[in-house]
Amino acid sequence: KASNMSLRIRTVASKRDLKEFVRFPFRLYADCPYWVPPINKAEYFTLERGMDPDFGATKARLFLAERNGRTVGRIAAIINMKEFEKVGEKHTRFGWFDFEDDREVSRALVDAAMEWAVKEGGQLIKGPYGFTALDKAGMVIEGFDFTGPASTLYNYEYYRDHMVDMGFEKDVDWVEFEIKTPSEPPARVLKAVDILQNRYGLHCVPMRSSKDVMQRVDELFQLYVETYAELPGTVPLTQKQVQAYAKQYLPILRPDFVKFVADAEGKMIGFGITMPSMSRALQKARGRLWPFGVWHIMQAKRKPRLADLVLIGIKKEWRSRGVHTLIFWDTMRTYWDVG
Template sequence: MISIKEVTTKSEMKQFVLFPFSIYKDNDYWVPPIIKDEIANFDANKNPVFKNADARFFLAYKNNKIVGRVIAIINWYEVNKQKIKKMRFGWFDVIDDIEVTKVLLEKVNEIGKQNNLDYIEGPVGFNNLDKTGVLIDGFNHIGTMITWYNHPYYKVHLEQLGFVKEKEYLENKFKFENVDGTYYKRISNIIQRRFKLKALDFTKTKDILPYVDEMFEVFDATYSKLSTFVPISDAQIAYFKKKYISFINPEYIKFVVNENEKLIAFAIVMPSFSEALQKMNGKLFPFGFLRLLNARKHSKDVTFYLIGVHPDYQNKGVTAVIFDQYATTFKEKGIVNCIRTPELEDNEAIKKIWENFNPITHKRRRTYRKNIV
């Protein structure tokens, strides 16, 4: 007998966050979250995403043991402003028992029906800055701190329950040695002169912060036409500053401004924290924080987290300016591997950005949908 319980207490929320640690124990590729941060992320008093979204947290039990979890999410901006009547689900983890998956997703369906929504899609987060998708290929590659990892049976469960592919995402990587620094230096100089642009590099985090709001304006302009787009609120931007900017080497954040000092392009790269997070096993103390600092300074792998070019400057070679900046920085740091976050398979513009680097698709992930009944 499988039962469902809604999370209502602090102890239950901790159990919710800890559940994946049991099903991925000794897995070489799963990257655990920082437990304290994950709990804070689900706290409506701390995460401003809850100003525009509702979320209900559920645990599944079998023989008095936790065997699954899911968050049922409604992004009200998406529903009311964009008129997309979607019921989201995320942070979905289960043992290999399709009945557990069925019961959890029936609960999501029930909430969607109560709110007059049309269909379910998941796994997705609250918005574009969250993790997305079930891994369907590439299970023998280590995850990242900004993607979910899952067992191969997740895909099987969803498809057997009538969920169909909604969107597919590719994850690619390339060797830094594939980047021709001399070429990008030459092209960057031409582009900067032609369009009166200037590249900004940083060594101190405090110098970056004044540009973050403007960066999200460019982010919104860059991605607003994508089918997955939901705007990021000012409160969420402030939360992002606090949560992530201090994690990132200031040298790994690159901006491009025009002759009026207006930001027109940006990129954020994060050092790979995957191995450090695996060694920490969810705990910042006593030594976890030191592991993160060491990875921040010395990791030879980096993840391209966000990149954006304002539509007025797209197809003008502006990314060459950014890649010239990174070529210099990565050479100094001895970077070996460049890893990209999930990108929509039909995003031709993003494919063109990377095509000169001989990228290899090493993972694929999907979101699935099903009409609400």
């Protein structure tokens, strides 16, 4: 498909195309100090498994935009059948949406995604989203001079203007906060923790090793789906997805940064997962694990100065009792221990 002789939209149809799809943003953001690149291997893994309907009950098509033989944009169009079952409509997600500041390019990419979506029975298009809510999502509309967590997306300011010009409307705000760790526990926190522990018998289950975390993985993801069910973009996960996400994220988690809250009977009712900030390490790695990427990541894991709260969930019947206080209290104690 082409809108003129120089602009061409084509489907990713080979490993070479996929490599170009993954590498394009490295050129687009080459001079941007705020963009946090992914690890190439992880991107290939995410995209290849996402396009396998037997893996995640998803259909997907990737597109590249080329002008005079040079890549100028990319987009992924995704239909998650689990989401269809959940909402009763075929929502088409678009993600991995990057483009030069050229409205013809962004419009042509969205048109290609929408054309594919219509053929697949899609009834609306929304994004940026990944295959599931555990993939990166969203678009920056404020704070362009800030380096965010590695689990979030960054984009240039002109993206927002392109979306408005194409008629997209904001669906939901996701806001990032930076919180300073207090030097000592506030009295009200200690009081709340005492009530939760002594009146309700709640306690944080210590995670001393990756093996301890793995033993709770299925329970964790089950609680994640339950507690996030009402949030935009959240869909049930297949068992293959659970195993894949565990394999992907467990190696970079510190077990002591994973907090599980159990009731008096030992049943998990809440969780909070923070991880050492990997943003600067990934910027240094530039998408590659070897030869130095692994070293930068391990250094960030061993000696964190900043941590990212990536997931927190509490059973609905416990949310009004301040269980999050116990999670934050135990997390703060870990931060004090590691400095």
